Amino acid sequence: MIGIASGFAALFFRKGIEALQAFLYGTDDVSQLRTFAESLPCYWVLIIPIIGGLIVGIILDRMTPDARAQGPADVIEGAALHEGRVNIKSGIASALSSFITLSSGGSTGREGPVVHMAAVISSWVSNRIKADGITGRDLLGCAVAAAVSASFNAPIAGALFALEVVLRHFAVHAFAPIVIASAAGTVINRLEFGDVTEFMLPMESTLAFYQELPAFLILGAVCGIVAVSLMWTIFWADDMSTHVVDQFKIKRWMRPMISGALLGLMAIWFPHIIGVGYETTSDALTGQLLLHEAIVFVILKIIAVAITLAGRMGGGVFSPALMLGALTGLAFGLIATPIFPDFSGSITLYALAGMGGVAAAVLGAPISTTLIVFELTGDWQTGVAVMVTVSISTALGSRLVDGSYFLTQLERRNIHVAKGPQAYLLAMFNVTRVMKPIDPERGATEEACWQKIEQDIYLGAGATLEQAMPIFDATNIAFIPVVRLKGGGEAPELLGALHQVDALKAYNRALAATAAEEHS
Missing domain, CATH: 1.10.3080.10 (Clc chloride channel)
Structure with missing residues (x-):
């Protein structure tokens, strides 16, 4: 079902761009848009992308936190860090902005937005069924595979793209659903365009020697x-x-x-x-x-x-x-x-x-x-x-x-x-999830914590293990106080202590879970 939905999303996106391009540039054959644009008045060629850019700017300014259209990089981030989810509201805004951009003369491609649109579909489904991380990532891979397949009429490449680029592993458990979704996306493409290739070569190219x-x-x-x-x-x-x-x-x-x-x-x-x-x-x-x-x-x-x-x-x-x-x-x-x-x-x-x-x-x-x-x-x-x-x-x-x-x-x-799970997994753990209450038996007394705070050795409540581990490496201490900073010159609130052994245990469990998923 995700494959079919993603395939239709890719199809409607493509057909919509062609329809709006035909309307804006006044041509019946958008495949020859470049040739036709040469005969248009200069002012029309100039004004179309300006209006398109204005509309894109308004959409992104009002619907996204950073006024940026999201794409495949955000899908990869969602697979790695957010249990196979992307932000749905920003995804809708990104799809609209990409649609306007490509229809009004923007010089980019439609495949990246289609991949992100498919990720929005799978994220909505994952949220509805409360999917865990592994299932969420698998559904994300299914959506991406179907979108790529429907865009290019390329079922084999679509499946491998999802595994190679988005999930970044070739786990056997993910292969079957991703291939099924990829095939579904291809069927959607072929129902509309037939079993034809995107480009027609004039002759069979062969190596001379x-x-x-x-x-x-x-x-x-x-x-x-x-x-x-x-x-x-x-x-x-x-x-x-x-x-x-x-x-x-x-x-x-x-x-x-x-x-x-x-x-x-x-x-x-x-x-x-x-x-x-x-x-x-x-x-x-x-x-x-x-x-x-x-x-x-x-x-x-x-x-x-x-x-x-x-x-x-x-x-x-x-x-x-x-x-x-x-x-x-x-x-x-x-x-x-x-x-x-x-x-x-x-x-x-x-x-x-x-x-x-x-x-x-x-x-x-x-x-x-x-x-x-x-x-x-x-x-x-x-x-x-x-x-x-x-x-x-x-x-x-x-x-x-x-x-x-x-x-x-x-x-x-x-x-x-890019550096692999050993680098990005640390950023997934907020220190408040791993820290322990003040425990004199483990040496983390209130007095010891405040001594470290006075030495500027502490972590804020919003910090992650990515910030904590370098401090452990540099100081070789057993724990770091975790505080909530207050404004107005008030003293920070002591929340607890992050022990090095607890941080290492959490990191090791995450590495083991990732390895198990990638080799299952």
Whole structure:
């Protein structure tokens, strides 16, 4: 049932974007939106994203605590730290903002918002049935798998994406329900669109000789650099945008509108940046672009995505990564094949491999991304080239960021999911859950506690074991007083004492439970 609901959510989201795009831009064929936008008046191309940004800003300002559209990073955080739940109110606001962003010229993708929408559905169900952490995470994986499958008509990749990226384990107990939900999501897609691939390649791409494989190793390194450039640019733009907003005291609801104005100005001359960009991706995969066009579009798309996300507009990074990868691969092929014509296959093969290379490095998901590329194109004969490219790009990209775009997002918020359960589990335990009352028999007398407080060795009631453990390591003391701070110069209220042995026991039990879930 969650698979069906998530599949319909993905379908309605896609159809809704297409309908609103068709209305705003006045075209009957949104798949050719870029071409049609070239004939529109300049003022119309400019004003649409400005209005869209204004609406997005108002929605996020009133419905979210930080005026930020949530996405897959928040889903990963929900799986790791919140028993498979995401915030439902913020999720609804994020879906609306992403819907408006993608319909009005924002240069992002629809898959990230769809993943988060599916997580909202599973969170609502988990709350209703009062699911425990394991069940909540499994249901979350089911929803994500179905959403990805319904978006791409890719049931295998959808199931593996949920396991590889969101749950971050391949436990057997989670496999069956996730696969069933993924299949359900695919059925929803095929009932509407049929059993067709997203992109149609002009011919079967084959490797000319095995001697060509070293070229794909080089392409993998290039794709890794492009992927890291995209991620670094997004983070730099976000920091700069935040600095400007704070410096000039700009209202937070105006931030998306300013980004919309910048996007509109770019789109007047380069309508390729509008929306998901599947038309340009298709042109790259079919070899219909020139070398200088492919290179210029890579640069422009990176800038457009950074502007969109730095403006806190909605949308994801997967579709932009596919577009950048296809353009990068095409440019590489246009350069490489004339140099070694006797050992070169089709130029479009490089575009196909590049599409997987950049996307895998951005998502940190080499397995599911490789399968998504196969299922998007229906070309299974070139698997070796794609796998080689993906492996190199992912290896390089993961060393220059914290694993992936999503995990780096979380790391920038001081959520250490990238480092594994041993890092983030400590943040799940509030010290008030683990502390004990004042106990003279264990040495934690009131006098001893106040002596430590006077030495500035104490923990506030809102602290977690993540703050406590470094203090134990640095001081080698047996316990730390826990206090509730009061304002107005009043003395703090002594609540109890956190003993090092109790903290270690709680941490060890959490590690054991996580290991048991991942290997069940």
